[in-house]
Amino acid sequence: MQSCGAERRAGRVASMWATRGIGAGLAVLLGGAGLPAHATEITGAGSSFGAPIYGAWGAAAARATDIRLNYQTIGSGAGQNQVKARTVDFGASDAPMNAAQLAQNGLLQFPTVMGAIVAVVNLPGVDAGHLRLTGELLARLYAGDITMWNDPAITAENPGVTLPAMPVAPVRRADGSGTTFVFTSYLARVSPRWAKEQGSGTSIEWPVGEGARGNDGIAAAVRNTEGSIGYLEYAYAAGNHMPIVELRNRHGEMVEAGPDSFSRAVSTARWAQDATHAADVLDGNGAGAWPIMAATYVLVPQDRAETAQGRAVRTFFDWSMRNGGEAALSLHYVPLPDDIRATIRGLLAH
Incomplete structure (x- = not known):
């Protein structure tokens, strides 16, 4: 119950950020107060589409996992460039890379939430x-x-x-x-x-x-x-x-x-049934469907998997896949289907 309460508080914090229009230079430094000295800090950068949910997850996961998130809202293109340059621990982008780009840059890609x-x-x-x-x-x-x-x-x-x-x-x-x-x-x-x-x-x-x-x-x-x-x-x-x-x-x-x-x-x-793990949600033919939907994605360096930051990134997103649904809904996202979240947790375990 304590974790759920923290998640609700995180949702309210991130909603406040969205409402107040806090912008591109924001560093989301979450959960620092009260964390033990050995807490691991991870850095991410990119999508403003995903910024509110990463802020909410960061605030809640900090107390549950002893991982602190520093996230810079700089846009998807810049987020891709920074993770390719290995200047951040993960990048975030609403434009998925293709399989060849992922292989060339040694990156694991997976969706986190969907939004409109x-x-x-x-x-x-x-x-x-x-x-x-x-x-x-x-x-x-x-x-x-x-x-x-x-x-x-x-x-x-x-x-x-x-x-x-x-x-x-x-x-x-x-x-x-x-x-x-x-x-x-x-x-x-x-x-x-x-x-x-x-x-x-x-x-x-x-x-x-x-x-x-x-x-x-x-x-x-x-x-x-x-x-x-x-x-x-x-x-x-x-x-x-x-x-x-x-x-x-x-x-x-x-x-x-x-x-x-x-x-x-x-x-x-x-x-997609390939390494991109991408979803096409545009212009769906279902009755009552909103026509402009998309997933937002995280890009994780494969060659950093065994570093402290690499392990912490995987722990953070594994925690988010298990516990982040309430925060996603409170911020007007749509959580991923259960089977997709299970697939992502399997990817993070390797």
Whole structure:
């Protein structure tokens, strides 16, 4: 019961971080007070998508395992670079490496949680949940094809909603970002034109828009800019009480972002049967499924497995796979299925 209480406290702490928009330079130094002198510190860096849950797990696991986590929220691209350079004990990325990259860099990769990417807006007179878009419309907004919010293509999807005659101000990531990888991969899947002209990646040549760093940077830019639209991980949108757009899914339904639509999406996941352990959760065809879902991943150096830090990293994530579900749910993530978590624990045991 003590461990569960610590986990709940950790969830509240991490939720506070998301709500307050603590950003890219944050070092999550957790559980230091009261730890024994022999406690092992592990360092990780990367994904802002995963930062709230790693913060929560770090706070709870510190007391349960005598491991202290120092996590830097610097974006997925930088997280991959740092673990490849062996300047951190693990990297975190929403864009999974392929099997060849993992082998070349001597890395073990596994997912930790799943989460949703949502579109948020700042439109005077339009309340939360009262704007509906399709994937194709999102692509056209970010391509600069639609420049006004009262464009007929948008009003057609929103009967009865008075949309302002206001220019569209797209906000996108300025840093190498796994959230961008997921978002642009979705746009490429639903829009052949986007796939051909912009493509997908952690960093792309955006046709239009203002850049911001991190999920918290996107949230701040949208809050401060009327007429703006941005994309970010759901925990940041929910924590900041931002208006979230409803989206039409592949099943043809307009769906709201929330636990039910996220769980339905996860049930459609297609799991890779190779060393990537990657999940494809984008644009699932299930009824009620949220269309922009992804897993976030950890990258662990194989050649450090027998060092003190290497053993501590594996212990930390083994503990998290066994005990981290409540914290994940409290922060609006979807825990991995039981069989996937069991597989990951088996990988960590070797």
